[in-house]
Ligand SMILES: Nc1ncnc2c1ncn2[C@@H]1O[C@H](COP(=O)(O)OP(=O)(O)OP(=O)(O)O)[C@@H](O)[C@H]1O
């Protein structure tokens with residue numbers, strides 16, 4: 001071998017490769033990155049799988065007429081009826097142990113319902129109980145109805161949840177992965193050592209982001225395949241569009257991770273900052289439930305958060321089969337976050353202590 | 354001399370770390386280092402060696418003063434300078450889970466020109482460890498890898514900050530060999546150390562730092578010659594340490610230049626040891642004192658430091674406290 005340029009790898013590729021090797025040689029890191037999201041999907045998927053077969057708990061206050069009404073209510077298998085004295089009934093409703101409590105009236109043919117109008121379950125219970133009681137008493141429906149239950153894949157809660165979890169995984173992976181790695185290198189004075197070489201600072205930062213892409217794509221594909229196998233979650237849209245969104249999301253959140261870690265000197269301060277950054281998105285960006293439930297006034301702000309467009313776009317592609325061309329606003333918001341964070345991080349990055 | 358032909362030139366370099374109170378780590382350092390020179394920076398802990406070398410390396414902005422490296426200014430030619438210098442920091446923990454070869458090729462990738470992987474492995478005798486992870490290397494091997502990362506870009510100027518601190522003698526000798534082979538290629542080295550004998554053996558010139566200032570500068574021989582006496586005689590006597598006898602008479606012995614008493618140990622520098630020893634024994638005898646230990650040796654840079662500051666260089670080398678030793682004049 002001779003002294004020449006030929007034995008030199010590209011610095012960007014070398015930095016990326018070094019990060020990848022460091023990551024894959026840490027089995028515990030691989031475990032948390034790849035298996036934790038799957039555990040989460042399993043736990044949430046199992047928890048929410050049986051959602052439609054809901055149980056409704058109705059208490060009937062002890063009285064001579066109770067037996068009548070209890071018989072009427074028990075005609076519907078979803079209703080769980082018990083009877084107690086009035087104080088216990090009231091207490092059970094207040095503490096959420098029951099959805100509704102019924103007091104048979106003084107005279108035959110009258111009842112009163114006590115329910116909590118702020119609880120959807122309680123409202124449903126009142127309406128269902130009322131229907132059962134009325135028809136037991138002889139009410140007939142004037143219109144004939146034909147009911148079909150709709151439970152196709154794509155419309156269930158798990159179908160809504162999976163894209164949210166993918167987004168959450170991309171956010172957590174980008175922030176924790178990049179943030180901890182950078183601060184750790186700063187503490188070990190490795191950043192200072194790199195600064196003492198002709199390495200381009202932008203190469204270092206791009207190398208970290210590129211290595212994230214290599215970690216995230218397998219993780220997300222694993223998650224999607226897993227949820228398809230176990231929960232029959234299907235992708236209606238184009239796979240290419242999903243990979244593209246995952247890559248863009250990984251770039252976006254590793255950029256944010258770089259920015260969050262750009263000045264922090266300790267692992268404590270960087271994890272505090274990361275939690276601060278992630279907290280609003282965990283609650284607002286629609287991971288577990290639609291952000292439509294928040295007031296109209298804050299909707300535009302929610303839509304500009306880095307995680308919201310990612311989850312929205314993933315849901316649209318996975319559940320509705322929307323193409324990338326129709327997701328320009330989402331893609332634009334994500335790209336802006338990625339670019340802005342990268343530029344600011346490069347500018348304010350702390351290399352020395 | 355024009356600064357173009359100098360490897361390093363700095364004037365009035367000052368660094369004050371903000372704080373309460375501010376730390377004046379470096380207080381006006383001027384250095385002119387020729388190309389091809391091996392220059393040693395010596396000094397006790399906290400003397401400002403690392404601060405100075407990091408300012409020269411362009412890693413730390415000085416509070417005041419100007420720096421030129423290979424005739425170039427950091428503010429205008431940073432990228433050019435970086436391609437031509439190699440740096441080993443006092444404390445860097447390289448990535449644990451990369452191998453020696455991977456670490457070296459990562460660092461190599463930053464330089465336009467440089468050594469092959471095999472050449473750099475050979476230079477630091479780590480060829481058989483090429484595929485070992487960094488975390489499985491010994492302290493000395495890690496240190497050699499750190500030096501290898503500094504030379505992998507084939508620099509014209511090498512900065513090594515305490516490359517041998519904490520290493521055993523054979524690992525130290527291996528680092529010296531690297532520095533020597535680098536020197537043989539007419540390249541410049543700046544090395545900081547606590548070890549006076551390392552500087553004497555390795556360096557063409559040394560600067561002795563103390564409290565942020567250069568207190569002596571020259572070749573090791575010049576500095577030792579400045580003592581005016583090449584021999585050091587150290588001895589202890591069975592004197593009562595709480596009520597020591599006066600020792601003025603030591604100054605009158607033939608060829609004696611200086612006398613220091615440091616925690617009961619008496620140290621004299623003298624032109625010739627053999628002419629001192631006879632009269633010394635005679636005088637001790639006359640005063641009813643007996644020797645409990647005696648060594649004579651050639652003067653070293655250590656003695657230069659002691660003479661200039663009245664303190665030992667490596668306080669750790671002494672078991673005693675750090676209070677300043679009373680000199681002969683004070684007694
Ligand atoms: N980042 C910093 N902030 C505040 N003070 C500092 C900082 N770095 C160094 N100092 C102080 O500056 C002085 C010089 O430190 P420096 O590290 O240059 O000494 P040194 O000669 O390299 O010592 P050593 O032999 O222990 O490495 C010390 O008093 C040190 O406490």
Ligand SMILES: [Mg+2]
Nearest residue numbers: 402403404443
């Ligand atoms: Mg130091």
